[in-house]
Amino acid sequence: MSTAEPITTVKTKVSFPISKEGPYHGTYPQDTIVEVVRVAAMAHFKVTDDAEFAYVLTHHGEREDPNRTLESIDDGTRALDFRLVKVITQG
Amino acid sequence: MADAETLLNLAADEAAVVEFLAGHDGRLQADTEDPSIYWLDMRPRSAPRERYYPRLAWQSYPHAPASVLFAEEIAGRLGIACAWPQIPGYRAPNDICKPFTAEGYALHSEWAVGPDAWPVEGNPFLWVVETLQYGLDNEYGGRYG
Numbered sequence: 001m002s003t004a005e006p007i008t009t010v011k012t013k014v015s016f017p018i019s020k021e022g023p024y025h026g027t028y029p030q031d032t033i034v035e036v037v038r039v040a041a042m043a044h045f046k047v048t049d050d051a052e053f054a055y056v057l058t059h060h061g062e063r064e065d066p067n068r069t070l071e072s073i074d075d076g077t078r079a080l081d082f083r084l085v086k087v088i089t090q091g
Numbered sequence: 092m093a094d095a096e097t098l099l100n101l102a103a104d105e106a107a108v109v110e111f112l113a114g115h116d117g118r119l120q121a122d123t124e125d126p127s128i129y130w131l132d133m134r135p136r137s138a139p140r141e142r143y144y145p146r147l148a149w150q151s152y153p154h155a156p157a158s159v160l161f162a163e164e165i166a167g168r169l170g171i172a173c174a175w176p177q178i179p180g181y182r183a184p185n186d187i188c189k190p191f192t193a194e195g196y197a198l199h200s201e202w203a204v205g206p207d208a209w210p211v212e213g214n215p216f217l218w219v220v221e222t223l224q225y226g227l228d229n230e231y232g233g234r235y236g
Contacts, residue, residue, distance in 0.1 A: 016213075017107070017213045017214040017215070017217040017218045017221060018210035018212055018213040018214070018215055018218045019212060019213050020212050020213065050206050052206070052207070053206070053207075058225065058228070058229070060136075061115060061136045061224065061225075061228040061229075062136065062228060062229065063225075063228075063229045083221060085221060085222070085225045086222070087225070088180070088189045088190060088191070088207075088222075
């Protein structure tokens with residue numbers, strides 16, 4: 001019999017309104033960091049960072065630290081809704 | 092007054108904007124005289140009592156950006172500095188100099204093409220409102236004036 005702890009996963013959804021694609025959905029181990037989801041979502045939406053702007057993930061309006069784990073954000077529902085935001089730095 | 096196509100396209104995208112704003116203690120109100128103009132009621136995440144009222148005036152949706160200016164209240168006066176939040180790129184009471192407003196694109200012709208070009212796919216109305224909310228939630232430095 002295995003004594004390994006079960007791997008708990010978190011379902012993620014990332015919305016980005018200016019894309020032909022629908023929302024990005026991915027399921028990750030709970031110790032995955034936000035940056036992994038951000039990179040996957042950007043690939044899904046076919047966007048990349050640029051010298052003049054960057055894409056960030058927000059959760060409940062707050063910009064998330066890319067090094068946080070999904071577990072540290074999750075409120076127990078094992079499901080996280082993010083928004084991908086294009087942060088414009090010039091102006 | 093905007094053309095019929097613009098009004099139809101705005102109507103199609105409006106529900107998602109209403110839902111988004113409701114989730115952030117905000118609301119959307121169409122202008123009583125010009126349906127291509129919308130008034131928003133928004134607040135920063137960090138300052139629940141501070142209310143801001145952006146006015147979005149569309150000319151050709153989704154083909155061109157809206158004019159985005161802050162008013163003193165819903166359907167209120169524009170051009171009042173203390174109606175504006177302090178956010179990088181927001182130059183009260185004149186314009187938001189960023190590539191998501193008609194004012195920004197008018198000042199920077201180089202934004203017309205390339206990665207800064209106005210997006211016409213998806214729901215640009217929602218994108219503009221999300222961008223405004225992001226500024227209020229993450230870059231807010233208080234009220235002007």
